[in-house]
Amino acid sequence: METQYDRTKIGERGARISIAAYIILSILKLVIGYFSGSEALTADGLNNSTDILASLAVLIGLRISRKPADENHHYGHWRAETVSSMIASLIMIGVGLNVLYNAIRSIIYFKAQSPDITAAITGLVCAAAIYSVYRYNKKVAAAIKSTALMAAAKDNLSDAWVSIGTSVGIIASQFGLPWIDPAAAVVVGVLICKTGWDIFMEAAHNLTDGFDKKNLDNIFKIVRQVPGVIAVKDIKGRVYGNNIMVDVSITVDASLNISQGHQITEDIESHLKSKFDVIDAVVHVEPNK
16 A cells, blocks of 8 residues: 555656646747737647646645545545546636637637747747656656546647647748638647546546446456356456456355465455556455355
8 A cells, every 4th residue: 555655656746747847838838929929829828827727636636645544535535636637627628618719719800910930939849848748747657557647648748739730820820821820729729628528538437436348357357267266256346546446256166164265365366466456356255056
């Protein structure tokens, strides 16, 4: 359990890096977007400014999830991490809708103007910076199996693509196509909403005790192969933050004594922990009839 807490603490570092990066990038994009007259870069800057709140929600969720179990939370506070992912996704969706509204409004009341090329260069530099943050967060999230940090990483990648799209729109406007800039802002809004929705659906899936069927099938095969297990009657899985918990019901030889039956349950727990990093397995043993 101590290892799980240490992993979550490592995840907090990634969230802090995201917050610092978004503060710098949002200020840079909003300032240059304003002075260069770029709707797309300004929209991207607004996106990054709310990403600060989303990353802050992830950081708070990770910190709360490290709190040990208490009289009101017998399974610990691990799901605070998943709740933080959902909060981050809702913030992203709200911002995406706002960006879409302003972009469509700019198209309807279109005024032909070509943003300064500085805006395009800014977008490309920011894309490279946030992509580096994505690579770091993705690596750490995979190592510690953190759904919240992986959500933050997906947001980082989305922002990198958004910045690239923004730059493409601005560059195109330099060749007599100024309408592409607000059109790029529309694409920015759509991408923000899609990323937010994907993260929301994953968080909702985990909070409602959803579990990947393929992963559960693999766990079933491992349990079935443990010596002494005659059949697997039932198996369920659920996710608490970055932790997997499994409930399994097996049948064994009716002639086994309590000690032998207990040894089989320990073997199952050992296999699940080593192969799937299952933090807790509840094994119910029934005699074969």
